[in-house]
Amino acid sequence: MISLSDVSKTYNEGRPNAVTALHGVTLDIARTGVTVFMGPSGSGKTTLLSLVGCMARPTTGRITLDGEPVSGLPERFLTELRRVKFGFVFQRFNLIRGLSVLDNVMLPAAPSGEDPKAVQARAMMRLEALGLAEKALMPVEVLSGGETQRAAIARALVNDAPVLIADEPTANLDTALTHRFLDIVAGLRDAGKTVILTSHDPRIISASAVTAVVEMRDGQMVRGRG
Amino acid sequence: MKTLRRQRALADYTLAALARRKVKNSALVGVFSLVVFLLASAMFFASALRHEADTALQGVPDLIVQHLSLGRQGMISEDRIAELESIRGVSKVRGRLWGYYYDRVVGANYTVMVPDGGAMPPPGQVIVGEGVLRARGLDWEGAPLFLSRKQGDLSRFDIAKTFDSDSALLTADLLLMNEADFRAFFSVPAGVYTDIAARVRNANELATIVDKATRIMPDERFVTRDDIARTYMKLFDWREGLMVALGAMAMLAFAIFAADKASGLSAEESREIGILKAIGWDTRDVIAMKLWEGGLVSIGAFLLGCVAAYAHVFWFGATLFAPVLKGWAVIYPDFPLAPVIDAAQLVTLFLLTVLPYAAATVVPVWRVASADPDAVMR
Numbered sequence: 196m197i198s199l200s201d202v203s204k205t206y207n208e209g210r211p212n213a214v215t216a217l218h219g220v221t222l223d224i225a226r227t228g229v230t231v232f233m234g235p236s237g238s239g240k241t242t243l244l245s246l247v248g249c250m251a252r253p254t255t256g257r258i259t260l261d262g263e264p265v266s267g268l269p270e271r272f273l274t275e276l277r278r279v280k281f282g283f284v285f286q287r288f289n290l291i292r293g294l295s296v297l298d299n300v301m302l303p304a305a306p307s308g309e310d311p312k313a314v315q316a317r318a319m320m321r322l323e324a325l326g327l328a329e330k331a332l333m334p335v336e337v338l339s340g341g342e343t344q345r346a347a348i349a350r351a352l353v354n355d356a357p358v359l360i361a362d363e364p365t366a367n368l369d370t371a372l373t374h375r376f377l378d379i380v381a382g383l384r385d386a387g388k389t390v391i392l393t394s395h396d397p398r399i400i401s402a403s404a405v406t407a408v409v410e411m412r413d414g415q416m417v418r419g420r421g
Numbered sequence: 422m423k424t425l426r427r428q429r430a431l432a433d434y435t436l437a438a439l440a441r442r443k444v445k446n447s448a449l450v451g452v453f454s455l456v457v458f459l460l461a462s463a464m465f466f467a468s469a470l471r472h473e474a475d476t477a478l479q480g481v482p483d484l485i486v487q488h489l490s491l492g493r494q495g496m497i498s499e500d501r502i503a504e505l506e507s508i509r510g511v512s513k514v515r516g517r518l519w520g521y522y523y524d525r526v527v528g529a530n531y532t533v534m535v536p537d538g539g540a541m542p543p544p545g546q547v548i549v550g551e552g553v554l555r556a557r558g559l560d561w562e563g564a565p566l567f568l569s570r571k572q573g574d575l576s577r578f579d580i581a582k583t584f585d586s587d588s589a590l591l592t593a594d595l596l597l598m599n600e601a602d603f604r605a606f607f608s609v610p611a612g613v614y615t616d617i618a619a620r621v622r623n624a625n626e627l628a629t630i631v632d633k634a635t636r637i638m639p640d641e642r643f644v645t646r647d648d649i650a651r652t653y654m655k656l657f658d659w660r661e662g663l664m665v666a667l668g669a670m671a672m673l674a675f676a677i678f679a680a681d682k683a684s685g686l687s688a689e690e691s692r693e694i695g696i697l698k699a700i701g702w703d704t705r706d707v708i709a710m711k712l713w714e715g716g717l718v719s720i721g722a723f724l725l726g727c728v729a730a731y732a733h734v735f736w737f738g739a740t741l742f743a744p745v746l747k748g749w750a751v752i753y754p755d756f757p758l759a760p761v762i763d764a765a766q767l768v769t770l771f772l773l774t775v776l777p778y779a780a781a782t783v784v785p786v787w788r789v790a791s792a793d794p795d796a797v798m799r
Contacts, residue, residue, distance in 0.1 A: 242795075245795035250699055250793065250794050250795040251793045251794075251795040252793070270703075270704065270791075271703055271704075271705075274698070274701060274702070274703040274704075275701075275703075277699070277700070277701045277794075278700075278701025278702075279701075281701075283699055283700060285696075285699070289692075289696045289699070291438075291693055291696060292441070293437075293438070293440075293441030293442075294437055294438075294441070298434070298437055302434070302697070302700060302702075303700040303701045303702075304430070305427070305430035305431060305433075305434055305702070305706070306427055306430070306431070306701065306702050306703060306706040307427070308422075308423035308424060308425075308426040308427035308430070309426065310426065311426065311429070311430060311433075350700065351700075354701065
């Protein structure tokens with residue numbers, strides 16, 4: 196269970212350009228399910244996702260992961276959590292240009308000091324499962340939109356993290372690719388992973404794979420389903 | 422093992438990242454190597470010249486006695502030899518004959534000497550430095566050397582031998598003559614010498630010996646090996662001063678270059694660091710990766726610059742600096758410098774270039790990497 200208790204987030208705190216993106220959000224996210232944060236642009240869903248994924252600390256409030264408080268941890272422990280517990284798929288995928296697909300997928304494992312052969316084997320397994328094995332040595336720039344997204348998913352899964360976090364994963368995908376993504380998400384859910392997404396795409400919100408939806412507006416949670 | 426693997430993974434990523442920006446990184450290595458090349462060339466050259474000077478000084482007598490007339494050096498009487506020999510501790514006293522000859526044909530000055538013992542050329546023959554042959558264009562074997570003191574006068578000398586270029590710094594403009602030929606050519610009467618050279622058995626006694634000799638010969642000037650060494654060093658220091666000026670300019674260029682690097686990262690680099698942090702890289706991992714990058718660039722450039730400088734100075738005769746540093750003359754010595762490398766100077770150069778560059782690389786990275794990685798989400 197990932198729990199947020201009265202969590203607020205203010206950017207540029209104490210400066211004239213301070214912005215409060217989240218106001219007192221209290222929420223429980225079940226493990227082994229697919230949760231979607233939905234809402235219009237500026238509703239605070241990406242900020243909420245950042246806080247859940249330990250990418251930033253809340254200004255006030257408390258976040259726990261499986262009962263352990265994480266919101267007050269120092270940066271290096273948060274980094275460790277991000278590496279071990281979470282896998283991230285960013286809205287623009289954020290693969291590193293110039294590197295091959297395989298190099299990109301192996302990147303999250305670099306600081307772990309694991310045997311490079313074992314990491315490579317795992318990365319290839321992920322790519323194979325996502326139908327990208329034959330493109331492993333190609334630079335990421337030559338991939339299509341759907342392939343880029345699958346490469347990003349493979350990268351997010353390479354450390355075998357139990358939680359996959361994806362920000363607007365279908366924003367740039369057509370219907371066929373969106374369905375393909377939802378199939379992958381369903382597979383991950385069935386494999387016991389927790390998937391947390393942000394989206395305002397009705398195709399995602401109404402998908403059968405989704406187990407919970409949290410509706411956000413103006414930095415507040417307005418409704419929760421599931 | 423884990424640490425080693427982590428470093429290997431970071432180094433692998435760094436190499437792949439460097440390969441992505443070939444042009445930018447090649448330019449970086451190029452500028453860096455150029456700075457190191459200039460500084461290292463200057464250092465190698467100065468070290469080698471000092472070494473040459475030290476070698477030259479080893480052959481210099483402990484004490485030279487000159488006669489002064491009207492404040493200028495005049496010929497010294499051979500009677501002084503016996504007077505000097507009478508001082509305890511003085512040995513191998515000998516009169517020396519040497520002078521300069523201005524060759525109007527090519528506008529060059531030669532140093533003409535009567536050699537001491539061994540290499541004495543037979544009458545009518547001379548031993549010459551390679552610079553003299555070059556100046557005169559005497560390329561073929563057995564070509565005679567004609568020297569003229571005044572209009573209508575011509576003396577013929579056959580060339581007995583040529584000095585090899587290993588000793589060219591000292592012998593390029595040298596012309597060795599038999600004593601009789603020297604006296605005849607320069608009209609130097611018997612019984613006088615240019616100066617007198619002597620050895621002193623115990624170097625600690627030199628000051629006392631000079632003291633005694635001054636009392637016996639109040640009109641003469643005494644020049645010790647230390648005096649000559651000081652003059653040599655002043656000469657080299659002055660030339661090194663030029664190199665310091667050149668080095669300062671190179672360092673300034675390097676400082677501007679490093680400051681530019683330290684002033685910030687490109688948007689692409691910052692974004693990349695954000696991505697790495699977001700996917701689980703620690704600030705330390707990012708800094709370690711950037712240190713690998715800085716290290717590979719700066720150590721690579723340092724080695725490249727040093728090897729190029731070594732080749733420039735010791736294989737190609739320091740073509741860029743030689744005209745300034747070797748002195749101004751019609752006859753430039755053409756000689757390969759003996760490779761002498763001062764390890765302490767190299768370490769200093771390493772510390773002055775590689776470390777500031779590494780620091781300049783790390784500071785902006787640290788600033789970016791210590792920020793929350795969620796910026797990459799927005």
